[in-house]
Amino acid sequence: MKTVFILLLTGLSCLLNRSKAQDKRPNIVLILVDDLGFSDIEPYGGTDFHTPNLTELAQQGTRFQEFYNNSICAPTRATLLTGQYAHRAGMGYFNVNLGLPAYQGFLNHESRTLAEILQGAGYSTIISGKWHVGDDKDQWPAQRGFERSFNFVGGASNFYEINDPENPTVPLYRNNKAFYLPKNRYLTDEITDQAIGFLREQAQDKKPFFLYLAFNAPHWPLQAPEEETQKYNGVYQQGWDSLRVKRYENALQKGVFPKGQMIAAKDSSVQEWNKLTYDEQQYWQRRQQVFAAMIDRVDQSIGKVRQTLKELKEDKNTIIIFLSDNGAQGGERNRIYTSRNTETVGLPGSYDIQNSSWSQTGNSPLRSYKDNPYEGGIGSPFIVWYPKEVKANVVKRGTGHLIDIAPTLYDFAQAKYPSKEGDLTTNPLPGISLRQLLHTDKNQVDRQAPLFWERAGNKAVRYGKWKLVSLFKEGNKPQLYNIDEDRGENRDLADQYPEIVKDLEARYTIWAKENGVVDYRRLKPTGQFR
Template sequence: MRRHGSFRTRLALGAIVAATAGAVLACPSMAADVRTGAGPSGGGNRPNILLILADDLGYSDIGAFGGEIQTPSLDALARSGLQLTNFHVSPACSPTRAMLMAGTDNHVAGLGTMAELPTPEQKGKAGYEGTLGTNVVPFPELLRDAGYHTYMAGKWHLGMTEELSPPARGFDQSYAMLQGGAGFFDQTGNAPPPDGKGTTKARYRENGKPVELPKIDYTTNFYTDKIIEYIGSNKADGKPFFAYAAYTAPHFPLQAPDHLIEKYKDTYKAGYEAIRNERFKRMQAAGLIPANMTPSEPPALWPKWEQLSQQQKDVEARRMAVYAAMVDALDQNVGRLVSYLKEIGEFDNTIIVFLSDNGAEGNDILDLVPAAWVEETFDNSLDNIGRPGSYVGYGPGWGHVSAAPFRLFKAFPTEGGVRSPTIISYPKLAHRGKIDGQIASVMDLAPTFLEAAGVKHPGHSHKGRTVHPMQGTSLWPYLNGRSDRAHPTDYALGMELFGRASIKKGDWKLVWVNQPWGTGGWELFNLADDPGETRNLVDAQPEKVKEMMASWDEYREKNGVIFDEKIAGQLQYSNGTRYYQELEW
């Protein structure tokens, strides 16, 4: 049975709450569903904030998290900062971005599903609008109103119109790619035109106005250029800044500069299993995962490396080399941002947060766009893969490697789909150089940033409209040493997307995934013993299942989740099994 009334009724009653706003705002504990503290550490200058978001980056891709890809800039931030190994995002991009901006669950913020993929059960329903809702207050707006400069460059994916663009949601200056993805060398869009002939143009807005992408060398470099330009434009006025570098790498189409592809051309000829096993060993040695952990195995329907033809192996090794080159380029641009902050004397006063929007993209991108269009429009010959005019993803084999050591990848609420390799760097952190396995989520970042800046969320009313309080918890007390935990031990984190769902509480996780990726029923795992989700305890622990189902029902009711076990099987995306049949073009 679907239950929506309680949440929507509470929101409708916001007008009554707004009538007593003066009393509410007089009490910080009532003003917002956010744990607040004493503001900026040390009471001095308010910190700058640099938020770096990768797109479809897998958990173990960067060096600090066990990967073989060369990422010295991110590795340095991890060594001097805090590595969060149990940090959770949504299984897909725009829902995570909504949670990030709003500090709420994705269903509360309007992204109960992606705008591109609603099912009949979801169309027209509250919470499933496919854009960042006006019932939430994006934290950049609050920072801007409190005297921060706010900058953004890169992927937006929260609304296409000017009224839904970054300036309308709190950004002073912005250069936004509006859609889910685009080419990296020019303005080529990610989807076919209505007649299926040729290509479309990706849509960009600068400061809310439509613009053509200028001649560039590579979009990852271009977005960094814009962030540096924006910061530099106001650096003399002494005001703090929030900068959001929303890179599109390494989202498909996989494209990278030739010299970086060349760097990795032989690395992945060893195949899926060899690369994944090496990552697993490095993660164990670094203390990133339990020493006795059993890694997840890919679904049996996918072939092993040894079962591929030589032509398939060549194509797969090339695709992964391009992917690695994209991550390498991303890291180099992180290095550019860090170097610039040091050059202008702001590094020591800047909180830097790095994360990915979801797990690795191991699904077949040809379940999103017609295979015939790709074949007719692009040159995906072996030597052109990754170059201008190509259009490929890297499929389930490498997706499972990127997600190592976890189960599945993007689009799934399993650990491989929702654990992000997250780094927080700030010279004033109380936990520098530490690897931390406490649970946290992307919802926690907005309240963390606000508290660090000494800014309070308005609660239920903002500028004459009813809004939803933040649901995340500020990590600031933990980060600056005033608390020894980010969340209480009985904290429950629910999640739903594409009809797949999970609830985590303590060491336990209850998860529902459709066949053939799961059982088509609820599965129970003890993540302390089995973070790879390899031993289903649903039959052995009936009382725990009952407890977890009660938490799931509470989450579903609170956030207006439409959950129907038929939804997951309706989607072509993330249910396709044709990848290897289409690999030998």
């Protein structure tokens, strides 16, 4: 009997090992960058940047003209990680718990994370980079399904000397234990190398893997290795006005912006480049050089990850997705952080931010900036690479949204999203799988339901060709745009089509109620947490 039992165990072990070896489900690398504008990479018109790895992914993969995020950091991450609208996941607001389910400031457990679902489906799960969807330890990545984790939990960080044992400023954690960045170590490089180390580790698991690679670049402060910054000497002499138009022309030529459509109107608050003094132009060129260097370093990092996949013989069976959490940053934060700015732009000790001047170029040809429901705030570059199934060098209309990523990945991974987890009833997924769109000649998502946004009282609805926008600071007066003909949002048609405005407002009201959205006037006293 004992011999039979041992034979059974041996047979079971062989069966399990064989099943792992035969598991051909794709690995997943999900790359999120921070505050990158629509045309801030070469495949979307930013030919002033050196991004050969992203260019190759685009040439060998599929890009969307229209892919939407949530206009700002944490709400985007909440939706990306759960497949839920941010309010449904508990992240209608962030960095503070407002005592309401939709505004608790961390992910609720009814919204299951990508890591939890994929881990349950037999995947190894890894995060390296920025978290920003829960500050307390029980809300960290390791507690939400990530088996291997390197991260900081908040929304921003210096890129050099961010912490040390004597004076931690932005805590870093590796598998829930404090980690101290070596002196002169650049954070983007550490995020990359930690991810690569985890990939090599997990190779022993003999399972497919999910890597969430969440760079904090090119978010402020503008800091980059000087050798990268120097590569862009002279590139930005032309200034933001002419480069903004050049990016538009490039986007048209590459097919990522619809032919025949006009660039968004110029932001009147941005000073004309030719009216700046020579010294001012030199200063602003330097800022854009550093910003470009940050993106350049991210591209190099993506190349290192891809090389690691080749060495592990996993490159041909890995899906890579690239996107940004929101559009480029508007405004000017330097006045808040003047006391921190003790060095030349880009060097350790500096604390400069990308502002409206260059960000209008970064979001070209779209309108407006991060934290705003216009296309420049919510429109993201979106690249999917998976040669086994995804068509090469194709640009599709879309229209995709963050809520679609979870069902898409579960489709590829053959992972089931449960309606219940024990006694917990999970939130159903509102998005749809993009898999069919990615591997067929279809150009557009078959979406029956509208898409919705709410952020600090600003609202938007996208339904077919129509987009409704209303801004809190303007009393939420409705604006209506036909995105099929005017993605630059230059012509407000609200007065011409009042019945469409009324219909979209009614749909928004229903969605807001279902997702726990609260009138922002009730939350306004806490506006300092924006």
